[in-house]
Structure formats: C-alpha cells, structure tokens
Amino acid sequence: xxxxxxxxxxxxxxxxxxxxxxxxxxxxxxxxxxxxxxxxxxxxxxxxxxxxxxxxxxxxxxxxxxxxxxxxxxxxxxxxxxxxxxxxxxxxxxxxxxxxxxxxxxxxxxxxxxxxxxxxxxxxxxxxxxxxxxxxxxxxxxxxxxxxxxxxxxxxxxxxxxxxxxxxxxxxxxxxxxxxxxxxxxxxxxxxxxxxxxxxxxxxxxxxxxxxxxxxxxxxxxxxxxxxxxxxxxxxxxxxxxxxxxxxxxxxxxxxxxxxxxxxxxxxxxxxxxxxxxxxxxxxxxxxxxxxxxxxxxxxxxxxxxxxxxxxxxxxxxxxxxxxxxxxxxxxxxxxxxxxxxxxxxxxxxxxxxxxx
Amino acid sequence: xxxxxxxxxxxxxxxxxxxxxxxxxxxxxxxxxxxxxxxxxxxxxxxxxxxxxxxxxxxxxxxxxxxxxxxxxxxxxxxxxxxxxxxxxxxxxxxxxxxxxxxxxxxxxxxxxxxxxxxxxxxxxxxxxxxxxxxxxxxxxxxxxxxxxxxxxxxxxxxxxxxxxxxxxxxxxxxxxxxxxxxxxxxxxxxxxxxxxxxxxxxxxxxxxxxxxxxxxxxxxxxxxxxxxxxxxxxxxxxxxxxxxxxxxxxxxxxxxxxxxxxxxxxxxxxxxxxxxxxxxxxxxxxxxxxxxxxxxxxxxxx
Numbered sequence: 075x076x077x078x079x080x081x082x083x084x085x086x087x088x089x090x091x092x093x094x095x096x097x098x099x100x101x102x103x104x105x106x107x108x109x110x111x112x113x114x115x116x117x118x119x120x121x122x123x124x125x126x127x128x129x130x131x132x133x134x135x136x137x138x139x140x141x142x143x144x145x146x147x148x149x150x151x152x153x154x155x156x157x158x159x160x161x162x163x164x165x166x167x168x169x170x171x172x173x174x175x176x177x178x179x180x181x182x183x184x185x186x187x188x189x190x191x192x193x194x195x196x197x198x199x200x201x202x203x204x205x206x207x208x209x210x211x212x213x214x215x216x217x218x219x220x221x222x223x224x225x226x227x228x229x230x231x232x233x234x235x236x237x238x239x240x241x242x243x244x245x246x247x248x249x250x251x252x253x254x255x256x257x258x259x260x261x262x263x264x265x266x267x268x269x270x271x272x273x274x275x276x277x278x279x280x281x282x283x284x285x286x287x288x289x290x291x292x293x294x295x296x297x298x299x300x301x302x303x304x305x306x307x308x309x310x311x312x313x314x315x316x317x318x319x320x321x322x323x324x325x326x327x328x329x330x331x332x333x334x335x336x337x338x339x340x341x342x343x344x345x346x347x348x349x350x351x352x353x354x355x356x357x358x359x360x361x362x363x364x365x366x367x368x369x370x371x372x373x374x375x376x377x378x379x380x381x382x383x384x385x386x387x388x389x390x391x392x393x394x395x396x397x398x399x400x401x402x403x404x405x406x407x408x409x410x411x412x413x414x415x416x417x418x419x420x421x422x423x424x425x426x427x428x429x430x431x
Numbered sequence: 432x433x434x435x436x437x438x439x440x441x442x443x444x445x446x447x448x449x450x451x452x453x454x455x456x457x458x459x460x461x462x463x464x465x466x467x468x469x470x471x472x473x474x475x476x477x478x479x480x481x482x483x484x485x486x487x488x489x490x491x492x493x494x495x496x497x498x499x500x501x502x503x504x505x506x507x508x509x510x511x512x513x514x515x516x517x518x519x520x521x522x523x524x525x526x527x528x529x530x531x532x533x534x535x536x537x538x539x540x541x542x543x544x545x546x547x548x549x550x551x552x553x554x555x556x557x558x559x560x561x562x563x564x565x566x567x568x569x570x571x572x573x574x575x576x577x578x579x580x581x582x583x584x585x586x587x588x589x590x591x592x593x594x595x596x597x598x599x600x601x602x603x604x605x606x607x608x609x610x611x612x613x614x615x616x617x618x619x620x621x622x623x624x625x626x627x628x629x630x631x632x633x634x635x636x637x638x639x640x641x642x643x644x645x646x647x648x649x650x651x652x653x654x655x656x657x658x659x660x661x662x663x664x665x666x667x668x669x670x671x672x673x674x675x676x677x678x679x680x681x682x683x684x685x686x687x688x689x690x691x692x693x694x695x696x697x698x699x700x701x702x703x704x705x706x707x708x709x710x711x712x713x714x715x716x717x718x719x720x721x722x723x724x725x726x727x728x729x730x731x732x733x734x
Contacts, residue, residue, distance in 0.1 A: 124636050144639045151640040157633035161655050174651055175642025219637075226641055 075100055076121065076230055076262065081130035083116055090116045092286040094130070098230065098264055103256050104291075105265045105277030107309055112283050114266040115154075118232045121264075122151045134229055145176055150228030154235045156219040158207040164218050165203030168193050171226035193225035194218075196255060213244045220252075224259065231256075233265045237272060249275055270311050274298060282306045304345050304426050313347045314394050317429065320344060325425075328390040329368035329416075335425050343429035350397040352422045355384070355405045358415050367417035370394050372408045384408060386416060478714070485707035494703045502704040506712070512693065516712065519689045522607065522679075523672045523720075529612040530668050531661065534619035538660070541620070542627030543635075543653065555624060558617045566614075570681050573610050577601040577682075602684030610678045615671055619664035626660030627653065662728045669720045674713065690716075 123144030318327030320338035370386035676691030
C-alpha cells in the first residue's frame with residue numbers, strides 16, 4: 075500500500091501540490107485524472123524520488139520513501155516519452171535494470187536472457203530483442219519501456235500518460251493489455267492521464283487531482299455518477315454546473331430559479347450539477363410532469379458517432395451540454411436559435427454547497 | 432495495332448518528377464561548388480605539389496625538379512628525424528590523454544549538472560576566453576609562471592616545500608605538455624559538452640529508476656552516449672597537436688623537436704624538398720590518426 079500524507083511541493087512561489095493525501099491499495103489499477111499542469115507528473119516524480127516534497131510523507135508498506143535515493147526505492151516508472159536507452163538494443167534495454175541495479179543484480183547471462191525474453195513475451199514483443207530502439211514503432215517502444223520496468227519486479231508501477239504518444243487505435247488495444255498484464259502480475263499500477271475516458275476505462279479506482287489536491291478517489295462508476303464536489307464533476311466532462319445563491323427555497327442560477335434538493339440558508343452560494351445524459355429537451359409548453367426545467371437557447375449540435383452532443387446557452391450565456399444516444403434518441407428535432415425547455419428529474423441533480431472557485 | 436492513345440506523357444519529354452530531381456541536383460551542386468573549388472585550389476593542388484616537391488633534388492642553396500628519392504632516404508635514415516617522429520607521437524599521445532582527463536569532467540559538469548541553458552553557454556564561452564588573446568601571448572605567458580623565478584617556484588619556496596627552484600618546469604618537455612594541454616583542452620570540452628547535453632534527462636532518470644547508481648549510469652549511459660563527442664574532440668586536438676611547432680619552440684628552449692619544428696627550420700633554410708618530405712610524413716600520420724579515431728565510433732550513425 076502506497077500512502078501519501080500531507081504532501082506539498084512548491085516551485086518558488088508556485089504551489090504544484092498542496093497537502094495532498096492519497097492511498098494506493100495493493101493489487102489495484104488506479105488512474106489519476108487531472109488537467110494538464112495540475113501536478114500529475116510532479117506527483118509521480120515525488121513518488122519515484124526524482125524530486126522531494128517540501129512537506130509531508132510518502133510511505134510504501136509502512137516504509138518511508140521520501141529522502142531515499144530513487145535507485146533504492148524499488149518503484150517502476152514508465153515515462154511518457156518512453157526514455158529508452160538509444161545506444162542499446164531492445165534486449166539490452168530490458169536487461170538494464172536486472173544487470174546494473176545496485177542491489178540484487180543478476181549476473182548469470184542465461185537467467186538475464188530468459189527473464190528479458192519472458193518480459194518481452196509478456197508485452198507481446200517476442201523476437202524483437204535484437205532490434206535497435208530506433209527501428210521500432212511508437213507502440214512497440216511503449217511496450218519495451220513497460221517490459222524494461224516490469225522485469226525488475228517493482229513494488230508499484232507508475233505510468234506517466236503512457237498512452238499519450240500512441241494513436242487512437244493502438245491506445246484502445248494497449249488499454250486492454252495494460253489491464254491484463256497488471257492482473258497477471260498482481261502489482262499496483264498508478265496511471266496518470268488527462269483524459270477522463272481513459273481514466274474511467276483503466277482504473278478500478280480513479281483519483282481526481284485538482285489544484286494540487288486529490289478532490290475525490292472512488293470507483294469509476296461511483297465517481298462518474300456521484301462526484302463529491304464541483305472540481306471532480308468538472309474533470310469528468312459529463313456534468314453541467316450551474317452556480318447561484320439560495321433564495322426563497324430555490325437556487326437563483328444563471329438559468330433561472332431551480333429547486334433545491336435540500337434546504338440551504340438564505341443567500342448561501344451553491345452549485346447544481348446536471349449530467350449531460352440526464353437532461354431532456356422539449357418545447358417550452360410541453361415539459362413532462364414531475365420534472366424540473368429551465369429555459370435555454372439551442373446553439374448547435376455535434377455528431378460524434380454513437381452519441382450526439384447538443385449545445386445550449388442559458389440566458390446569461392452559460393454553456394449547457396446535452397448528450398443524446400443515437401440508438402435511443404430522446405431529443406426532438408431542434409432548430410438553431412430557438413429556445414427550449416431543458417428538463418430533468420429532481421433526484422438526478424446534485425447539489426454542492428459553496429461558491430465555485 | 433493501330434493508333435492507341437494513352438494519357439501517359441510522351442517519353443521523350445522529361446517527366447515533372449525527373450525535372451524536379453534535376454533541379455534539386457543542380458541546387459546541391461551550386462551549394463557545394465564554392466567549398467569544393469576552394470578545397471581543390473588551396474588544399475588538393477598544394478598537397479599534390481608538396482608530394483611532387485618532396486622528390487625534387489636539393490642542393491645546398493637551390494632545388495631543381497630532377498626527380499630523386501634522396502630527401503626521402505636522408506629523412507628515413509636519420510636518427511634525429513625518426514626521433515622527431517617519436518617525440519611528436521609521444522607528445523601527441525600525452526596531450527590527448529591530458530586534455531581528455533582535464534576536459535571530460537568539465538564537460539560532464541557543464542553538460543549534465545548545469546541545467547540552465549544560459550549558464551551552460553556562459554560557461555562554454557568562459558572556456559574560450561583565453562582565445563581572446565593571441566596564441567603567442569598565451570604560450571609566452573607560461574614563462575613567468577613556470578620559470579626558475581616564476582610564480583610556481585616562488586610559491587613553493589616561500590611555503591618551504593623546496594629549497595631550490597625546480598628547473599624541469601620550464602624549457603623542458605614538461606612545459607610543452609602543460610602549455611599544449613591548456614591551449615587545446617577547450618577543443619575537447621566543446622564537442623563532449625555538446626554530446627552530453629543532448630542526452631535526454633529522462634533516460635538518466637529511467638536508469639536511476641531501474642536501480643542503477645550514479646557510477647553505473649555514467650559507465651553504461653553517459654560515457655557511451657558521449658563517445659562521438661570524445662572522438663570529435665580527439666580529432667580536433669590531434670590535428671592541432673600533431674602539426675604544432677610554436678608551443679614547442681617557445682616553451683622547450685629548442686630541446687623538443689617536433690615534425691612541425693623540422694618543417695619550419697627546413698623552410699627557413701630554404702630546404703624545400705626536405706621540408707616537403709617532413710610535410711608528407713606528417714600528413715600521413717594525421718590521416719592515420721583520424722582514420723583510427725573514426726574506426727572507434729561510427730560518427731555518421733551517431734550525429
């Protein structure tokens with residue numbers, strides 16, 4: 075179990091991570107979701123030991139890691155740009171850690187070859203050992219980087235946007251393979267990504283990093299359906315957030331007065347979150363009974379294949395998105411520039427107290 | 432078969448692709464020609480001329496173009512001249528090793544430990560500051576440093592470490608080695624720094640993450656990746672040291688005779704054929720050294 079408590083990292087005046095707490099359990103695939111510049115890479119570099127935190131503790135299975143040299147931490151790091159050794163062959167790259175580690179180096183050439191071959195087989199690169207790293211494709215480089223890390227049997231594997239440099243097709247295949255490989259090795263993976271789909275697909279658990287803190291860490295379904303705060307909801311790219319102030323038992327938002335699911339003090343700031351796929355659209359005078367609604371003007375639509383995204387503007391200009399599934403359409407025929415009623419089941423709306431930041 | 436018309440262009444006309452290729456070849460030739468012309472006029476032709484002159488007949492005060500191998504026989508049978516070859520090779524080898532030993536750590540520091548590019552450049556510029564003054568000044572400046580009443584001897588005597596001045600410091604092979612190492616070190620530092628600073632920081636971090644200590648990383652990653660820089664630096668230093676004469680002339684008190692010194696003195700006494708022989712021998716040695724260096728690392732692959 076990897077345990078980070080109160081970890082803070084500053085660069086001069088800039089705070090990259092502040093009082094961050096995170097637990098990565100054993101034998102888990104955890105993805106770490108954050109916007110670019112949120113400090114995801116910094117977090118991994120702190121765990122691997124390339125940088126030290128200004129405050130806080132990092133421990134692995136009860137043993138303190140911070141302050142230890144990176145080559146004594148026994149943690150695997152898969153770099154975003156692969157960082158293969160350009161002057162060595164694929165085989166030599168994979169053998170590097172086994173052969174040259176400070177403690178427990180393997181000197182037996184037969185064992186080295188065998189273990190490297192096993193690792194290459196694990197990532198599906200049988201027979202590529204003799205190639206130079208300049209002679210293989212991006213996806214293959216990614217696999218070599220993974221094999222090179224896995225062969226040393228690290229206690230936890232950190233993957234820094236491992237699929238970022240791959241094309242979409244390859245990305246989907248690597249997703250499945252990464253999960254399969256991890257399940258075979260029974261070691262924890264901490265996978266950093268900026269893409270919410272990748273995070274939700276890959277992770278048994280997804281942690282959302284925002285403004286230098288972990289704002290929520292939960293199972294993917296739990297996180298997607300019940301984000302605990304506006305920051306988590308925003309990172310999922312599936313929730314409309316409407317902010318406003320409580321007034322006369324409702325929330326006065328940019329889209330109008332919306333009912334509150336629980337009473338708030340008069341004048342308190344709050345946000346209502348409405349999921350893209352839980353909003354229905356109807357003509358202004360045909361709102362189905364039992365559903366709350368507000369008015370917005372239809373701007374344009376975007377066709378994404380199996381789903382279609384429709385964009386609306388609330389009276390004050392806030393952008394509202396609605397997702398429709400092609401196989402099971404809910405939306406009527408929409409005309410650009412016309413106003414519609416956007417309705418939802420009151421129970422689907424989430425209420426977050428406090429002003430947006 | 433009767434008239435079959437196709438859309439294929441007439442074969443007698445050049446296709447657009449061929450025209451473009453011809454165009455590009457012409458441009459390449461245009462870019463190449465000034466350099467090529469310069470090299471032919473001022474390097475290839477004089478080289479051939481030197482080889483030719485080395486077979487001329489040398490009398491005391493004149494040369495004539497009757498071909499003979501007399502100069503070659505005299506050169507190759509003279510202990511003095513063969514000794515000069517030996518001295519040249521010995522000094523070259525020692526200076527090469529010394530510049531590497533002094534220069535590599537400096538390059539390692541600038542290339543690997545200085546992260547800021549501006550500071551990197553500033554440090555490299557600092558390395559060439561001695562070149563802002565003339566070669567002769569740089570060489571002669573060693574005299575007040577190394578002389579019997581020079582700075583080093585004075586300091587050592589004042590410290591009570593020695594009773595009488597060390598005489599081997601100046602006008603000896605030692606002073607030539609010190610002078611040459613100082614002057615040519617920067618040519619070693621530059622190329623090595625360049626190669627080291629090109630090493631991707633993350634490959635070093637990756638090696639560290641895989642459990643390698645700094646020493647291992649240096650041996651297995653940094654050193655092999657900087658080898659092209661070492662070779663380029665070695666070629667620079669070799670070419671300059673092998674053709675050297677001024678440092679030896681002013682710091683050795685004429686005790687050290689390099690091939691370069693022989694050429695200078697022979698030209699001075701108008702022994703053209705003989706100077707040409709020494710010149711050809713020197714060129715052969717330099718060519719051999721460069722060939723050897725290029726054998727060690729395939730620069731085309733690395734650069």
